[in-house]
Amino acid sequence: MEDRLFRTAMGKFATGVTVITTKVGENLHGMTANAFMSVSLNPKLVLISIGEKANMNQLIKESGKFAVSVLNESQQDLSAYFAGQIKEERNVKFDTFNEMPVIKDALVNLTCNVHESVIAGDHTLYIGEVTDLRVEDGEPLGFFEGKYKKVV
Ligand code: FAD
Numbered sequence: 700m701e702d703r704l705f706r707t708a709m710g711k712f713a714t715g716v717t718v719i720t721t722k723v724g725e726n727l728h729g730m731t732a733n734a735f736m737s738v739s740l741n742p743k744l745v746l747i748s749i750g751e752k753a754n755m756n757q758l759i760k761e762s763g764k765f766a767v768s769v770l771n772e773s774q775q776d777l778s779a780y781f782a783g784q785i786k787e788e789r790n791v792k793f794d795t796f797n798e799m800p801v802i803k804d805a806l807v808n809l810t811c812n813v814h815e816s817v818i819a820g821d822h823t824l825y826i827g828e829v830t831d832l833r834v835e836d837g838e839p840l841g842f843f844e845g846k847y848k849k850v851v
Pocket residue numbers: 716727728729730731732733734735748749750752753754755756778779780781782783784785787788789790791842
């Protein structure tokens with residue numbers, strides 16, 4: 700099967716967009732991800748899927764922690780930036796929540812400790828136990844057929 704056909708098919712599944720963040724010592728790092736899901740209510744678990752070549756993968760392995768920020772409709776530029784699609788180095792000012800870097804004004808900020816990780820092909824699935832979260836009102840940034848979409 701062609702990679703392009705697989706991506707086209709997966710792109711038909713409309714999602715929101717998140718920025719995953721972590722820190723190792725003073726090194727803060729962010730990466731755009733739409734592979735995010737809620738897993739369990741008791742305990743509170745979520746899942747993210749990180750490509751093996753992503754810098755984020757090594758950093759989460761080292762820190763054992765990550766945060767998820769669910770982007771709002773006005774944060775498309777941040778999504779493109781943290782996907783490496785804007786070729787300029789910015790001095791990003793993260794917000795701090797539960798001692799973790801997060802994206803300010805996102806619809807949700809949540810922090811996790813890695814509960815379990817599973818290597819799945821060329822990605823690693825990180826199941827995180829949620830240690831704290833906060834929620835803001837607003838409209839989400841959507842992603843469908845490889846493009847950003849308004850959800851409402
Ligand atoms: P890098 O390329 O190292 O970093 C990304 C960008 O953020 C760079 O420009 C870097 O300079 C900047 N940056 C990071 N931290 C800081 C900081 N502290 N200060 C200033 N700048 C900083 N990949 C997946 O593995 N899983 C997914 O679920 C996923 N979903 C995606 C969804 C969308 C909508 C898009 C557009 C991309 C998605 N990707 C996903 C691809 C992923 O975002 C990119 O491949 C990403 O560049 C790889 O992450 P990295 O850790 O290597 O990031």
